[in-house]
Amino acid sequence: MTIASDLIRGNTDTIILASLMKKDSYGYEINKDISAKTAGEYEFKEATLYTAFKRLEEGGFITSYWGEDNVTARRRYYSITERGKEEYIKLLNDWNKSKNMIEKLIDTGVIVNGE
Amino acid sequence: MENKLKAYVNNLFRDAPATAKAYEVKEEILQNLKDKYNDLVTEGKSKEEAYKIAVESIGDLSELFAELEKEITPDDSKRQKYLALRAVVAMIFVLAAVPVVMALSYRSVLINIMIAVILVAIGVILAIYNRTNKPGYTQISTQTDRMAEIERKRSIRKSVSGFLWLIILIMYFIISFQTHAWHLTWLIFLFGAAVECILDIWLGKAKK
Known part of the structure; x- marks a missing residue:
């Protein structure tokens, strides 16, 4: 988790936008995708994720809406x-x-070649 | 364990600004943590372990709170003021029941009914005034919107005034017929004029 996490954090916005390019998604799903893609090596902290969402929404880069697909979990x-x-x-x-x-x-x- | 997560997140958000947005973010984060916790338990982690991992994934919320703090717009404080005033109005109406009950059981019927009428009148005026300040979800940006807003306030001001004078007239006759002190009771109209002046200052200020 510590490896290059600063480098990754600098690209938080890009990563979130990239995961929304395919389809609309919610916080946990985005994080799960990231975790899967990095084989469990990286995952955003909730704080990082939601600070980014807020910033991106203010900038007009993303919008949000409440999903109605699930009754128990909004x-x-x-x-x-x-x-x-x-x-x-x-x-x-x-x-x-x-x-x-x-x-x-x-x-x-x-x-050379990891040596 | 879900309640434990909820308590933990609530505690973290103690320092968050009291805005609707902050509440929503809290609910979202809590939902994510529940999802994560349930997934971890399904994967075979123990409940304690899953709880620990979920809690650790929250991270440092201070930056998020700072962002939310920035968002406290006049609209938010307006909203809080609106809700507070609404509570006051409800309280006044409840209080108005006290003199009515007193009037039914004691001799000082007149004075109690008067108090009740005054309380109801104050309650209604406050309620109408509060409506003018009801926070909207869209921001007033264009000139025409602002003009419409001023026009709306003016018409509400008129209805408050009409109601005020009706109450004063009713009170004038009730008091006069009961006390027969016609030489004094006309003073109530002066009182009404004073109240209207105060209303003008009050609503005028709200208009900006």
Whole structure:
């Protein structure tokens, strides 16, 4: 969990937008997907997730609504907006650019194939 | 164990601002924790272990609270004021029943009925005034909306005034016929004018 968690946290918004690109989802489901994709190595804290939701909603990148599918558990679903999709593309481009830059800056060839 | 989770989250949100949004976020987080807890138990974790993992996944809420704090808009304080005043109105109506009961069982019938009438009148005026401040869910942004708002307040102000004078007239006759002190009872109209002045200042301020 500690590995690179700061690096990941810097991309919280991108990760959330990315998981909403496919379909509307709620907090726990998004976190479960992230956990599954990282083989249980990473998961957002509730605090991080909801601070991000709030920020993204204020920015008009996502909207939310109460889902009516389940009677016992009322869940708030989040949905990406057109603006959110644009923002996602922009953030993804930013990430690709900085990824290449950082790689060039920090890779000295000391570690080859994990050795 | 679900109650234990609920108690834990409630305790964490003690320091959260008292807004509708904060309450919703709390409910959402609690629901997530319940889901997580149930999944963990299904996976074969012990109840204690599942509870511990769920609680640890909350993280530091201070940043979220700061975000929620930023959101305390005039609308929120307005909402709180609205609810508080509504409670006061309810209390006044309940209190008005006391002199009515007194009037039914004691000799000082007149004075008790008067008190009841005054209390009801105050209650109704407050209730009408409170309606003007009922917080809406949409923000008033355009000029036309603002004009409509002022117009609405003006019409409510008129109905409050009409009601006020009706009550005063009724009281004037009740008191006068009971006490026969016609040389004094006309003073009630001065009292009414004073109340109307106060109402003007009050509602005028609310208009901004």
